[in-house]
Amino acid sequence: MNVYRLIDSWKGGEIVGVGEMTVEILGNEDKEAVLNDLMNTYGQEILRLVYSYVNDKEMAEDLTQEIFVKCYKSLHTYKGNAKIKTWLWRIAINHSKDYLKSWHNKNVIVSENESTNTNTNKEMIEQLVIQKEDDHQLVIAIMNLPIKYREVLYLFYYENLSLKELSVLIGKNENTVKTRLRRAKELLKERLEE
Numbered sequence: 001m002n003v004y005r006l007i008d009s010w011k012g013g014e015i016v017g018v019g020e021m022t023v024e025i026l027g028n029e030d031k032e033a034v035l036n037d038l039m040n041t042y043g044q045e046i047l048r049l050v051y052s053y054v055n056d057k058e059m060a061e062d063l064t065q066e067i068f069v070k071c072y073k074s075l076h077t078y079k080g081n082a083k084i085k086t087w088l089w090r091i092a093i094n095h096s097k098d099y100l101k102s103w104h105n106k107n108v109i110v111s112e113n114e115s116t117n118t119n120t121n122k123e124m125i126e127q128l129v130i131q132k133e134d135d136h137q138l139v140i141a142i143m144n145l146p147i148k149y150r151e152v153l154y155l156f157y158y159e160n161l162s163l164k165e166l167s168v169l170i171g172k173n174e175n176t177v178k179t180r181l182r183r184a185k186e187l188l189k190e191r192l193e194e
Helices: 023-028 031-054 057-077 084-101 103-107 112-118 121-132 136-143 147-158 163-170 174-193
Strands: none
Touching: 031 057, 031 084, 031 147, 057 084, 084 103, 084 147, 084 163, 136 147, 136 174, 147 163, 147 174, 163 174
């Protein structure tokens, strides 16, 4: 059964989207169907979120796959205290931070020759186009910010989360989030003016 089209009689026959799913509905659904719908709905958003942490396309893709495996294994633990999107993002943020702290991230270095050989011509062309875009300098400046500033900028501006949602998602006080957001904008302005 497709979760997007899940019609629940106790909800008066209205269509329930993935973001509105409840614990009862998740419990009654096929885990693989739910995961498939979660991946279709949030896959690209999670990939962008993870990339904002690791700054490496291939690693972001690998970590995104790991996140959805983790989600599949933990689907039964979803309690419904937050939207499923928030729950999934919390898993993604924690997994990304765990990777950044990991031995692999700190000690494994891909040589220039290996990374050059792994790129296809299509990827090289895409990278050239991206580099020519006007906002390329902005992206570089954002990606060079410390992670605690990068994450609030990304979540606030690119994912349009409110300050309250952001504070819940990253587990910090709302005033701390405001301070980090203000400081991130100041740092970004300084780096772009250089």
